[in-house]
Amino acid sequence: MKKFASKTSVAVVGLGYVGLPTALAIAEAGVKVTGIDINKKRVNQLNGGKSFIAEIPDETVKRMLKNFRATTDWKAIKKCNVVLITVPTPLNKNKAPDTSFIENAAKKIYPHIKRGVIVVLESTTYPGTTEELLLPILERSGLKAGRDFYLAFAPERIDPGNKQFKFTDIPKVVGGINKISTDKTAAFYQLYLKKVHPVSSARTAEMTKLLENIFRLVNISLVNELKMLADKMDIDFWEVIEAAKTKPYGFTPFYPGPGVGGHCIPLDPFYLSWKARELNFFTRFIDLAGEINELMPHHVATKVIWALNNKKKAVRGAKILALGVAYKKDIDDPRESPAVEVIKDLVKKGANVRYNDPFIPQINVSGKTFRSVPLNKKALKSADCVLVLTDHSIYDYKMIARTAKLIIDTRGAIKARKPSIIT
């Protein structure tokens, strides 16, 4: 790793699941980082050495304070020569891209940028965003992009909960609006990341990130559809995947579940579908995968209803204990979690649902607050149905399998096979 020039100073705009680890990695490389966020509470929390992400301990934030400060004051941009934008890119209620976070950030950034600054968008978005949306706002500064300041897209690929890959080991794809923007941005990332992969344009980099996420959405939806068929055929689909995995080439395992969640995979692909329509192009794979994904929570709820029915029990009034509400294992993020949709559906049908999640103390479902209940033998025994929605590693699945009278395991976390366990 090269040394940061002592005058390098970086602003990270948006201190969330991406912005905080990014700021951390840069601070740990010994460079000054200013985190800018509109959330005052989060800013104060971080300056007080407190993390809001379970897998980042307070000690790490405290250590990082040597080189890091958070602020809500946009003037901090003035003393920075690199600005990384890591704000959210959700969908609006009509499933169209909501780029307002990028636009709002850009409007606050441009009055403070100076000659020579590198501005990089890291938020996932449709091809064209950097040039069509961000560039014109930043040029209101009177500076010309690609000449007076440098502009690039470099998607973040962090995988929360994944302990196998260190943040700095994940290669960074970089695409500038022109060659010099790519070169300058790539040189910056090379200061603290092991590998940088420059591409020919910002649009190529934007499309690269979408390909990665669409690949996951389509494949997860595919296995979910095949799992539904395998159920009808009375074939254990988990066993099928384990068998297919023995093929040494040409097969990548994906696993069924209650649907895809998080701030990326269920949303980002629709940024591309939306953009494609501008060209009269319909992204059928994405739409089909999205449709299957939307169906999954209701499929799980139906499975619960059938399993209870076989026990001569109506769903109305049935005691259901849901295990895990995070969108995937070992993390504390419930955004777009299919678990929430499953619970919503069951509550609507009159079930008495409680949940446990060691990482998420409370959730809101249809305007009602649910609090995580302790997971013990009493809770397991008293439930008419235990529903595994997120396969957190911390759970004692053997004990769960021994104790609960009926289990629906949507994640294949319980290896035992007996009639009281339905996957």
Ligand SMILES: NC(=O)c1ccc[n+]([C@@H]2O[C@H](COP(=O)([O-])OP(=O)(O)OC[C@H]3O[C@@H](n4cnc5c(N)ncnc54)[C@H](O)[C@@H]3O)[C@@H](O)[C@H]2O)c1
């Ligand atoms: N979460 C992931 O695993 C992940 C992985 C790769 C890429 N991404 C992408 O990274 C981007 C950020 O995602 P995230 O999960 O970190 O989001 P997040 O919601 O966790 O964090 C975003 C932060 O930005 C702040 N913010 C919002 N508007 C702002 C503004 N105008 N100015 C300054 N700060 C603002 C919010 O207060 C919040 O702290 C998204 O485009 C997402 O698709 C996320």
